[in-house]
Amino acid sequence: MAIDPIxxxxxxxxxxxxxxxxDFTAVDDLTLTIPKGSFFALLGPSGCGKxxxxxxxxxxxxxxxxxxxxxxxxxxxxxPYQRPINTVFQNYALFPHLTIFENIAFGLRRxxxxxxxxxxxxxxxxxxxxxxxxxxxxxxxGGQQQRIALARAIVNRPALLLLDEPLGALDLKLRxxxxxxxxxxxxxxxxxxVHVTHDQEEAMTMADTIAVMNEGRIEQMGSPVDLYDDPETxxxxxxxxxxxxxxxxxxxxxxxxxxxxxxxxxxxxxxxxSHAVDSSLYAGIRPEKFRISRTxxxxxxxxxxxxxxxxxxxxGVSTQYVVAMPWGQELMVFEQNDDGVPPFNKGxxxxxxxxxxxxxxxxxxxxxxxGTEVDPEQLDE
Amino acid sequence: MTLPKVRVPYLLLFPGxxxxxxxxxxxxxxxxxxxxQTAIVGGDTGQYEQSFAFSNYIDAFLExxxxxxxxxxxxxxxxxxxxxxxxxxxxxxAFKSGKFKNILLVLVVAPFFTxxxxxxxxxxxxxxxxxxxxxxxxxxxxxxxxxxxxxxAVAVVAGMTYNFLPFMTLPLYASLERIDPRTIEASGxxxxxxxxxxxxxxxxxxxPGVVAGTLLTFIxxxxxxxxxxxxxxxxxxxxxxxxxxxYFKIVDYPTAAALSFTLMAAILILVTLYIRKAGTxxxx
Numbered sequence: 001m002a003i004d005p006i007x008x009x010x011x012x013x014x015x016x017x018x019x020x021x022x023d024f025t026a027v028d029d030l031t032l033t034i035p036k037g038s039f040f041a042l043l044g045p046s047g048c049g050k051x052x053x054x055x056x057x058x059x060x061x062x063x064x065x066x067x068x069x070x071x072x073x074x075x076x077x078x079x080p081y082q083r084p085i086n087t088v089f090q091n092y093a094l095f096p097h098l099t100i101f102e103n104i105a106f107g108l109r110r111x112x113x114x115x116x117x118x119x120x121x122x123x124x125x126x127x128x129x130x131x132x133x134x135x136x137x138x139x140x141x142g143g144q145q146q147r148i149a150l151a152r153a154i155v156n157r158p159a160l161l162l163l164d165e166p167l168g169a170l171d172l173k174l175r176x177x178x179x180x181x182x183x184x185x186x187x188x189x190x191x192x193x194v195h196v197t198h199d200q201e202e203a204m205t206m207a208d209t210i211a212v213m214n215e216g217r218i219e220q221m222g223s224p225v226d227l228y229d230d231p232e233t234x235x236x237x238x239x240x241x242x243x244x245x246x247x248x249x250x251x252x253x254x255x256x257x258x259x260x261x262x263x264x265x266x267x268x269x270x271x272x273x274s275h276a277v278d279s280s281l282y283a284g285i286r287p288e289k290f291r292i293s294r295t296x297x298x299x300x301x302x303x304x305x306x307x308x309x310x311x312x313x314x315x316g317v318s319t320q321y322v323v324a325m326p327w328g329q330e331l332m333v334f335e336q337n338d339d340g341v342p343p344f345n346k347g348x349x350x351x352x353x354x355x356x357x358x359x360x361x362x363x364x365x366x367x368x369x370x371g372t373e374v375d376p377e378q379l380d381e
Numbered sequence: 382m383t384l385p386k387v388r389v390p391y392l393l394l395f396p397g398x399x400x401x402x403x404x405x406x407x408x409x410x411x412x413x414x415x416x417x418q419t420a421i422v423g424g425d426t427g428q429y430e431q432s433f434a435f436s437n438y439i440d441a442f443l444e445x446x447x448x449x450x451x452x453x454x455x456x457x458x459x460x461x462x463x464x465x466x467x468x469x470x471x472x473x474x475a476f477k478s479g480k481f482k483n484i485l486l487v488l489v490v491a492p493f494f495t496x497x498x499x500x501x502x503x504x505x506x507x508x509x510x511x512x513x514x515x516x517x518x519x520x521x522x523x524x525x526x527x528x529x530x531x532x533x534a535v536a537v538v539a540g541m542t543y544n545f546l547p548f549m550t551l552p553l554y555a556s557l558e559r560i561d562p563r564t565i566e567a568s569g570x571x572x573x574x575x576x577x578x579x580x581x582x583x584x585x586x587x588x589p590g591v592v593a594g595t596l597l598t599f600i601x602x603x604x605x606x607x608x609x610x611x612x613x614x615x616x617x618x619x620x621x622x623x624x625x626x627x628y629f630k631i632v633d634y635p636t637a638a639a640l641s642f643t644l645m646a647a648i649l650i651l652v653t654l655y656i657r658k659a660g661t662x663x664x665x
Contacts, residue, residue: 060566080569087570093563097585106581107571152571 008084009159010071011036012057012192017066019052019216026052028216030066034194034209036159039186041195041207045239045371049216050196054162057194058087070159081110086153087162091169092145094137100124100148101133107156123151126185143174150182154189163195167202179205200240204228212236214371228286230360232275237284237362238371244290244331245282245368250274257356263327267302269359280364287332289358292321292350299353307331307350312343319343323352416638427632434635441639445623449647452619455534455609456602459541463549463598464591466542471553471590472583476562489550497544501611504540505531508612532614540608548597556590557583592659596652603648620644 012034019027027049034040042050055061057068059080067076075083086107094103104123105116113119124130127147137145146166153161166182167175183206186193197203203210204224211221212235220227220236227240237243248262257268260283267283274281292307293299310330311322314337321333321344333352337343344350417437418429442449474485492500506512508530518524530536560583568578584591606621613619620640627637 058570060569079574080566081572081574085570087567089563089567089570091561091563093561093567095564095567095582095586097582097588106568106573110572110577156571 008070008073008075009036012160012194013069014053014057015067015069017053017056017063017068019049019056019061020064025216027056027063030216030218032211032218032221034160034192036192037190039183039193039195039206039208041197041203041210042213043197043200043203043210043239044213045198048213050198050213051164053213054087054164054194054196057160058085058162059083084159085162086156086158086160087164088146088149088153088166090164090166092137092149094145094149094152096137098136099133100129100135100137100140103137103148104152104155106152111156119155123155126154126188127151142169143178146170146178150185154185154191157189158191160192160194163193165197166195167197167199175202182206204240212239214239229358230273231284232362233370234282234362234366234368235371237360238369242287242332243284244287245284245362245366246329246331247364248281248283250276250279250281258361260359260361262304263325265304267304267359268356269302269361270357273357273359274361276361276363278364282362282364282366282368284360284362285354285358287320288318288334288336289354290331290333290335291353292323292333292335292344293353294344295349295351297351299351301353301355302359304352307352309344309346309348309350312346314343323350412638412641415634416642418635427634429635437635437639438643441636442643444636445620445640448618448620448623449643451617452603452621452644453647453651455538455541455617455619456599456605458538459545459602460549460595460599462538462542463546464595467546467549467553467594468591471550471557474550474554475557475560486554489547489554492547498607498611501540501544501607504536504543505611508536508539531612532617534613534617536612537609537617537619540612541602541605544605544608545598545602548601549594552593552597553587553590556587556593560586588659592656596655600648600652604644 012032014030014032017027017030017032018025030049030053042053044050052061056063059075059078059082062077067074069075070084095106098106101120101124104120108116108119120133121130124133127150129144129147129151132140132144132148137148140148146169150166163182167178170178179202182193186206195203195207208223209221210224210227212219212227214235220232227236231237231240231243234243234245237245246262248260248267250258251261251266252259253271254268256271258271258274260267260269260281262283269283291299292309295305304325306326307323309321310324313320316337318334318336321335323331323333325331331352335343414431415429417431417433417435419432419434419437421428421430470489474482474489478485507514509515510529510531515524515530519526564582564586565578568582569575573581604621606619606625609617609619609622610625624637624640624644627633627640
């Protein structure tokens, strides 16, 4: 081999990776490029293949088919200890018999680095825990262990840092704080981070690019804004936030816009945001993009009439409504409480309106329930 | 009737204390008393009186130095061999056995279902002239016609290694099993190859099991006399054999008692030094 894998640097390329366990296909013909220096998230429900993908990159599993390259070096079958890749494990996997200092120094010592102390002290300062160097892992809180696990990995300045549900064991408040910190640390050290999570908020907060995975395949890849604003599949529309998906028919063209018939009411949407393959489609609108008005008041944009407030939940910054439409569907509407107008009451007749540009179109043969069910049994993979 | 809360712990401890007092403290005090007695002048065999003869200890030790040394050497060898056999076994059961784990664990304990004595006698047959081992070795010219295995130190150490193997295997298994496999993966992830991972992660994390296993093997092995008397010869006598014959055959109670205390003290000192050295503050 011309290049020693341990020095390989560059983009990570997965080419047509498949991983099967007996009859079960965990990862199905996956092709993916993760640019050097990016913060990349693999997002999906448990069992979607994201952890298996990560373990193949780390070298803990070998792909059944396909190849993995780091820069120009093929690392598909390279042993984990020969890859310039480090992992922050789900439960941190700190060495309980070693001090925090020795935990962090472990990788440096294995590579025969001199002057371990200076580098360890530097990352301990980076994660703001220099006073814990002589403690044992069991004497640390969950949040502290998490930072040490991160320090133990980044001290090696790997070409790639893998994070396997790194914040899963922390409580909500600490998780929010660590999300911001991780993002900051990534910018500070300039390493490529690949982050695996089932938490869409976590992925959106931290990653530059998200690949949404489902059943061993990538559903859609893009920036958080792209994925949220213009989901291409029902799975992505439902897994990232909430969506209202209304069955409709493409009724004609109007310049750059499509005219859509939703149960007899006409709306329009940009052609570029439709992913339909024939005339049938689902029109998708995010709940916060809807506006609610009393029947009879003047409204702009796309309008759907005949709604009736079915349920009202006041949650401070916003009010969430369930609006029953004439065709029997219930739509979710989030209204910001910023206009001094008291919330609507249950049973009121309303019209719903929104900017045509916010509409996205999905194929008419989609399963609109995809990505909505979360099985709590499976949350902890 | 409700009991005041403070009394409950004492009440729970009482049966244990009563048992230990009757069957451990009292006998050991009795033994201590016996160890400094001397024979009644003109009395029958087995008649002794208290004369605080602490010289009994020095006499007993000087007379049986050889057997003392031998006991500790044999016990150490048996412990080392048992560790060498049990570690890979426990490792395989803990990490590589899959669905056979429980069956293998039962097999480790299975010998306990037959008597210790019977198993040792069985070893005498395996290693004896009529067993398959000796004729096989002789036909391969690995053993002379005159040499034997039984009645040698080899047989005694082999017997002890075998008999105490489960005491080594089970604590080792327990501590290996508790190791989070992710720490092993993390070691590989941090540039350690399989051998380094074993040395730097697996072995240190299994130290509690190593310490517990070696103690559970060494302590009973040092005091054992069954293996030496069934598999050995007069030349392989251990201190346990001496105590046994002093007590039951020669009816020299004071010497048997003094030897017992000396053995206990020696084991206690060695074990203390060992635990200090092994530094197992996390020995759970």
